[in-house]
Amino acid sequence: MLGLGAAGVAAGPSLQSGLDAALGAAAEKDPTGLTGLVPGAGGFRYYSVAASVPRRGERDYRLTVGGLVDRPSRYRLADLRALPQDRMVRDVQCVTGWRVPHTPFTGVRLSRLLDAAGVRPEANAVRFTCFDGTYSESLTLQQARRADVLVALTLQDKPLSHAHGGPVRLYVAPMYFYKSAKWLSGISLTREVRPGYWEQRGYDTDAWVGRSNGRDDAPTA
Ligand SMILES: Nc1nc2c(c(=O)[nH]1)N[C@H]1C(S)=C(S)[C@@H](COP(=O)(O)O)O[C@H]1N2
Numbered sequence: 001m002l003g004l005g006a007a008g009v010a011a012g013p014s015l016q017s018g019l020d021a022a023l024g025a026a027a028e029k030d031p032t033g034l035t036g037l038v039p040g041a042g043g044f045r046y047y048s049v050a051a052s053v054p055r056r057g058e059r060d061y062r063l064t065v066g067g068l069v070d071r072p073s074r075y076r077l078a079d080l081r082a083l084p085q086d087r088m089v090r091d092v093q094c095v096t097g098w099r100v101p102h103t104p105f106t107g108v109r110l111s112r113l114l115d116a117a118g119v120r121p122e123a124n125a126v127r128f129t130c131f132d133g134t135y136s137e138s139l140t141l142q143q144a145r146r147a148d149v150l151v152a153l154t155l156q157d158k159p160l161s162h163a164h165g166g167p168v169r170l171y172v173a174p175m176y177f178y179k180s181a182k183w184l185s186g187i188s189l190t191r192e193v194r195p196g197y198w199e200q201r202g203y204d205t206d207a208w209v210g211r212s213n214g215r216d217d218a219p220t221a
């Protein structure tokens with residue numbers, strides 16, 4: 001994965017589509033624990049580090065907001081849908097090089113859920129956990145409060161499919177797609193950033209597109 005990442009970040013935009021194909025082929029044989037990796041429709045690839053992920057829906061999906069907050073809370077799907085929805089159309093960019101341009105996501109701004117829970121002054125970061133039982137992510141509180149960070153309910157104007165992390169995933173628009181945790185089930189306010197799954201394996205915690213994971217040093221050719 002890290003090897004693929006390095007190859008991906010070294011390529012300029014003109015190399016992108018050839019590289020995508022090469023990386024796609026290589027990634028399917030990737031021995032480092034990515035499973036369920038299938039080239040998807042419209043340029044997406046489906047990633048899961050967990051071998052199997054349960055399905056959750058209307059009846060049994062819950063999102064908890066806890067940790068360093070005054071009002072720990074729990075949302076069902078209907079609760080999330082009842083909140084104001086934001087729509088964003090941005091490019092999805094995986095750090096291994098593939099990209100899906102102009103991709104609409106809608107959902108609830110994360111900052112809205114944080115405000116509802118009442119973030120305590122000693123909290124500086126947010127940790128995200130997933131009902132796949134394995135994946136995790138993190139943001140600083142400042143990053144988490146950005147208007148372009150969503151608790152997403154739709155992708156391409158359709159309910160998020162199971163493969164894409166449905167019914168609810170995080171969508172961190174300005175960062176590489178590994179920050180956008182699929183199958184989101186927990187949001188917890190913490191004192192410090194706790195590095196997520198891929199970050200414990202070498203990726204940057206501040207994953208700004210074009211400004212992290214070695215891109216700053218990438219050759220311009
Ligand atoms: N729970 C979970 N979320 C995850 C991942 C994962 O393996 N598990 N992979 C990340 C990575 S590296 C990418 S590129 C995107 C892929 O999203 P997609 O499968 O919808 O294309 O999900 C991110 N979120």
Ligand SMILES: [Mo]
Binds near residue numbers: 178
């Ligand atoms: Mo990724």
